[in-house]
Amino acid sequence: MDRVRKLRWLPAVLAAAALVATLALTACGEKEKREGAEGEFITVGEADYQVQLTRLLNPEQRPDDSYLRGQAVLPADEAFLGVFLRIENDGDEPYLPPRGMKVIDTQDNEYLPLDTVQSGFGLDFGTAIPPGDKAPPPNSPASFSPTSGALVLFRLKEASATDNLPLVLEIPVEGEKEPSRITLDV
Secondary structure, three states: OHHHHHHHHHHHHHHHHHHHHHHHHHHHOOOOOOEEEOOOOEEEOOEEEEEEEEEEEOOOOOOHHHHOOOOOOOOOOEEEEEEEEEEEEOOOOOEOOOOOOEEEOOOOOEEOEEOOHHHOOEOOOOOOEOOOOEEOOOOOHHHHOOOOOEEEEEEEEHHHHHOOOOOEEEEOOOOOOOOEEEEOOO
16 A cells, blocks of 8 residues: 555656756756846856946036046036946956947937046956956946946937937847847936
8 A cells, every 4th residue: 555655656756857857958948148128137249248227427416426537528418328237257268348339229329338447437348357257347446336337338419318218238249240239227
């Protein structure tokens, strides 16, 4: 009788084992996520990007005045858009963030990033991220900022930031025709 009771559990155990094996194979075969929303990890080549925060910056207000150190005064119809992001290099080679990333609005207006290295918070497009490392680098002002992300700064028409939403950050992928895309939450 005990042997019969033990055998009743066998189909359930086999079904559970099959489910675990199926889930493991599915996870191994998942495609890289090349498009998504702010806060999600998006794959760009061998790197993973995560936008921590996107917002308009005010040069008359702290801490924005520090983020905007060295930037020209804007005309009344333009605004600074700060995209604070983290990049993790999951590859075996150094990863250089592409200078060609851009923000695009719903009217197909395109904006390229400004140089912000002098502020201490900006993403350094000229410095490769070593394999297994992250940007912003540890112990940098950006890593200790409220967002803990490196700043990518854009100068755009105010209508793009207020009316032509959503904004999309496009990041070129080396060797591929289509960029990775992140929908920004302004």
